[in-house]
Each structure stands twice: as structure tokens, then as C-alpha cells.
Amino acid sequence: MSTSILQRFLLEDLDIRGAFVRLDDVWQALLATRNYPSTVRDLLGAMSAVASVIGGNLKQAGRLTIQLQGHGPVSLLVVDVTEALNLRGYAKTSDEVAGKVSIADLVGDGQLLLTLDMPGLRHPYQSYVPIEGNSVAEIFEHYLTQSEQQPAALHTAASSRGAACLFLQKLPDADRKDPDGWDRITRLAATVREEELLGLPAEELLIRLFHQETVRLLDAREVTHDWPQDWDKVRDMLRSLGRSELEAMLEEHGEILIHDDLSNHEYRFDAEDVAALFAEPPAEPRILH
Template sequence: MSNLPETDQIQGFMFENIPVRGVFVRLHATYQVAVSKRPYPPVVQQLLGNALTVVSLLSNTIKSEGTLALQAQGEGPVNLLLGECTHDCHVRGLAHYKEPITGESLDKLFGKGTMALTLKCQNSQQNYQGVVSLNGDNLAQAIEHYFTHSEQLPTRIYLGHDGMHACGLLLQTLPTPELGQSEADWHHIVTLADTLKEDELLNLSNREILHRLFHEETIRLFESQPISFRCSCSQQRMESVLLSLGAEELLSILEEYGTVDTHCEFCNHHYLFDSVDIHKLLADPNGPHAPEKKQ
């Protein structure tokens, strides 16, 4: 068995005798693609890497099919941070910022801000949303606070970052802990996990980390799943955005620029509509138009 750390993989595990589960995520190519879409300064790259790691970790704890989205907004230098992970492990994210950025704490990055976690279920219109105050030094602490206090699910998140990789480990009590010593057990597990160093999280394999931290416990490690950057934008979605502007607005853009050039903020894919496309779209809003974008 290789001792190299698993990259662009997500892997869950469970303690056999303690009602606690865990998840590992280590992003490399996925993270590099996400931060290549804009000239982000290093501190914003790290923030985006942390956001993608957090949504990947949390999505692994959710059974329903859909997309888990994190959206943080504030009045500070970073005014928007988005991260999303689908149930089949496709992530995307972006950040809006303005220089200068003078610190790394949530307070310095966002100023006064809030963060929403939304589960967009695939097969229903229902979304589930929880709002998190942006308190704490980092995203991990803000999320821990939310799960521990709003969801009554004690949660611990460890994040790592080295410029090329973003990684994380999540520990969470199971929703229906068995009776007895769950609180003492949780405390025991967290005390051990708190000894994990960032470079260990980045550079050791999941199995090795579990052995170092919890070698006295029996742990079931689930099969890992590949994770990748993939955007869910499409020609059809862009057409609905254009249609929502209204015919008058669309035609005036067309008149001014000759074409309607739109692009997806997550992946930078351009969708170019010429006069023929726009008139077809307006004449038959629901009909098939240009072929779907290839991923």
C-alpha cells in the first residue's frame, strides 16, 4: 500500500465503536484549476482552497443528491466567496476581492460578514439553508461553530494549505449518537486529532494519519472517490439568464456591440451570441439552440 498522500480524492471513515465519522480531502489539480481562473493574490487563493475543501468535506456527510454551496459575503476586501461541491464530487468556486488585503483572519478578509451553507437538492425545488456568522479566525472555526450550535452536531475541521494543495480533515459526531459516553468519546477523539500538524495532513496518506492519531481505535475506511473541478454552466442556462433580461434589453445590447458576449464567472467559459442566435432565442425561448458546451 502506497504511503503517498491521496490527491484529488475524498475519503470517508468511521470509528467502529464510537459514534464519530470523518472525511479526508486533498485537492491539487482541482484547486489549481479553480485558482487559475483569475489572478487571485495568495491569501485569496488560500481562502478559495479552504472553501472548496470545506464544501467537499461537508458534501461527503450528506446523503441526498444535489449541490452543497458555501457563500460568504462581507464588507471587507473580500466581498464574495463561493464554493460548491456536487454529490458526484465536482467542485467549483470563485472570490471577489479588492486590494489591499491586510490580514488572513476572517475579520480582516470579510469585515462584518455572514456565510450561508445551502443544500440544493437535485430532484426537488427544496433547498435547505443555514446561516453562519463569520466569527472565528478561519472558515473551519465558523463552520464548526455552526454545526455545534445550530445543528447540535459537534464538528471539528482541520485545514491545510501549502500553495499547491488545499486539504482538510473533518470529524463529526453521528446524528444519533448511541447512549452512554459519546461526549467523553468525542472529547477523546478531538484531543488526539488536535495533535495533527498541517504538514502531516498535507503529506501523509489518510491511512497513515489515522494510524498516527487513533491507532488504538478500530476504524472503517471507505473507498475514496475522485474529485475534480467541473462547472455546471451550460448554453441553456446562459440562454435563460439572457431571456431574463427581456427582449428590449437584449436587442439594445446587440445593437450596441453587434454580439452578446457572456461568460461564466466560475470557469471563464465564454458564450457568444450573434444576431441570428439572439433572434432565434427570442422567437423560440424553449427550443433547442446551439449545442451544449463540451467539458
């Protein structure tokens, strides 16, 4: 059972909805064999937690991808989550990152692209997210407020042991139910500490923050990192390069190493493996009559 959970909730008397996600085992899987500078690690963690919150709103089969590209120390950061909250992600970075720096310092003149791909869509839906703010929370707080026409508030935290996000959204009847409710709740949420986001169970955290409010917990959902290796796909890709090209690579490097950055898998092929690729014919495609 995953220890990474998305907990949605309602502040019923105020018409405010929210979600809290904490990534524990999933975060450890994303970090496995990777040695990111702490600033890059925390950026990936915050982005992964926010992606899980947004992905939790997908009502049908689909995939949400958040891609950050730039010309700073972080040239590429990708987080990908399905409607079932199956998450993966990685960052491509140089060795130039040192100390705490802003997101603008990390990506330079970067672009943040959100892509939603769902069955039935002729083309994936894409939206550029303005990089307005000094943190992932500020950027997506502004974006979600503008795109959904309802005020939103986000708080994120990330470290080597976990990543988390607290999300709040004001719904249309909030002012009618309590004109001061949204301001009160956002002030309370702003008191949350990183160690609370990373250490407290969802129910305890919400009660601690909003103990004078009526909090209704909705069904909790597991976040997973379940992306098995796909050897057949890699073998087909290598066959498409041709035997002479593969043998040249073996001559130069001694082996062929394929790294799937997004799913965090390595595939190694030696001379015997390459020979086997061409000794057996690839599986014939199944023809339907």
C-alpha cells in the same frame, strides 16, 4: 481519474466518525487563470474543502452552496458542490489584501449563508452560519456542533498546491464506549500539521494520527470539477438583450466578453459572432402532446 478524494472513516471502538478530503487537481482547476492574494486563496481553499465534506453527506440529488458576503476586501465568496461531489467556486476581491489577516478582516460585517437545493423542495433550505471564530474551521466547527447537536472538530489547510479538511464528529454512544475517547481523539487531531494535511495520503495520515485506535476506512469518493461550457445558454442570454444593445457593446469594447465566475469559463463574441446570433433562428422549444 481525479486526484481529489473524500475518505470517510469510523473510529469503531469509540463511536466517532470522520472524513478527510484533499483537493489536488480540482483545486488547480478552481485556481486556473485566477490570481488571488494568498490569504484569499487559502480562504477559498478551506471553504472548498469544508463544502466537500458537508456535500459528502448528501444522500440524494441536490446542491449545497456556501456563500460568504461582506463589505471587506472579499465582497463575495461562493462554493457550490453537488451530491456527486462536483465542485466549483470563486472569490470576488479587491487589491487591498496584504499579509495574514482574520476572516473578519477579509469580509467585514459579513454574512455566511448555507443553501441546500434538492428536487422536490418547494424552496431551497437556507441557514445563516454565525461567523464565530477566526478561521473557516472554527466557524464550521461551531455551526455543525450546534446544528447537529453533536460535538464536531475540523482542521483545514490550503496553499497554492492543494486544500484539505479533516472532520471528526462525536456520535451518541461515544461516552458510553469510552468516556475519554472524544477528548483523546481531538487532542491527537490537533497535532496535525498543514503539510501533513496537504501531503499525506488519507490512510497514512489517519494511521499516523490515530495509530492506537481501530480505524475503519469506508469507500473513498472522487471530488471533481466538471462544469463544461454552455454556449447555448450564453447565446440565448445575449439574444435576449437585443441586437442593438449588443452592437452598442461591440462599438464600445470591440468584443463582448462574458465571464462565468463560478465555473471559471470565458465566452468571447466578435461582430461576426453577434451577426450569427441573429442570422439563425433559435431552436424551437419542443412541445409535448
